[in-house]
Amino acid sequence: MTAATPRPPGWQAEKSQRMRDAVLTATAECLLEVGFAQTTTERIVRAAGVSRGAMTHHFPSRNALxxxxxxxxxxxxxxxxxxxxxxxxxxxxxxxxxxxxxxxxxxxxxxxxxxxxxxxxxxxxxxxxxxxxxxxxxxxxxxxxxxxxxxxxxxxxxxxxxxxxxxxxxxxxxxxxxxxxxxxxxxxxxxxxxxxxxxxxxxxxxxxxxxxxxxxxxxxx
CATH class of the missing domain: 1.10.357 (Tetracycline Repressor; domain 2)
Structure with a gap:
């Protein structure tokens, strides 16, 4: 069995920050493209290419986002x-x-x-x-x-x-x-x-x- 490659220190925090940045970038893009009323969490999830669970881990509600x-x-x-x-x-x-x-x-x-x-x-x-x-x-x-x-x-x-x-x-x-x-x-x-x-x-x-x-x-x- 091949040993797993150890991950560098801080990789989880970096991954988390990338996820957060992707969601916020997608939110801004949605506001521009479809307007405030149509900027739903479902649309943002699709635009960011993340799972809903991953998004709600960072932003538990639309207002928080x-x-x-x-x-x-x-x-x-x-x-x-x-x-x-x-x-x-x-x-x-x-x-x-x-x-x-x-x-x-x-x-x-x-x-x-x-x-x-x-x-x-x-x-x-x-x-x-x-x-x-x-x-x-x-x-x-x-x-x-x-x-x-x-x-x-x-x-x-x-x-x-x-x-x-x-x-x-x-x-x-x-x-x-x-x-x-x-x-x-x-x-x-x-x-x-x-x-x-x-x-x-x-x-x-x-x-x-x-x-x-x-x-x-x-x-x-």
């Missing part, structure tokens, strides 16, 4: 957003121009159109009709929104320094909500470029005013 998917998608969306904005230390407000901001807003728009962002959006929209699931998904939604707002705020320090935090937050929200709304509208077409350009122009103009108020308040003039 969708809550875990929300956590993963939220983390992935934040990662994509941060990758577009880059390192804060490399940003100088002296270099803020309409063209530069317009380019970055265009990149953020593509970020909001990514499969990760669209799957997360579908999950958030669907969860609103189910109170228990909504309670599990909402913290991840808040985390993403707050993180994005904070990252944008660090791009424009003059608003805070001039005592205009509320105005800065309103403009950050305007940027985010406009881009998210455009990402959800697949037929926006020719209006897209003027919208992004107008958004950049408004933000740059408002920020120039904040810089001027800050400098006057600081006695630079």
């Amino acid at each position: 969708l809550a875990a998917a929300a956590a993963q998608l939220a983390g992935q969306q934040v990662g994509q957003f941060d990758a577009v904005l880059g390192d804060d230390s490399a940003w100088s407000e002296d270099l803020l121009t309409r063209e530069r901001l317009e380019s970055q807003l265009g990149q953020l728009l593509e970020c909001f159109r990514s499969p990760v962002a669209l799957a997360f959006d579908e999950l958030q929209q669907g969860a609103r009709a189910e109170a228990e699931l909504q309670g599990q998904v909402a913290p991840h939604s808040r985390f993403v929104a707050q993180h994005m707002r904070r990252r944008l705020a660090r791009r424009f320090p003059a608003w805070d320094e001039a005592g205009q935090r509320q105005q800065g937050e309103a403009l950050a929200d305007m940027m985010l909500l406009t881009l998210q709304g455009m990402a959800r509208e697949p037929d926006i077409g020719i209006a897209e470029t003027p919208l992004v350009a107008t958004l950049a122009r408004v933000v740059v103009a408002e920020y120039a005013l904040a810089q001027s108020r800050r400098d006057r308040h600081s006695g630079y003039f």
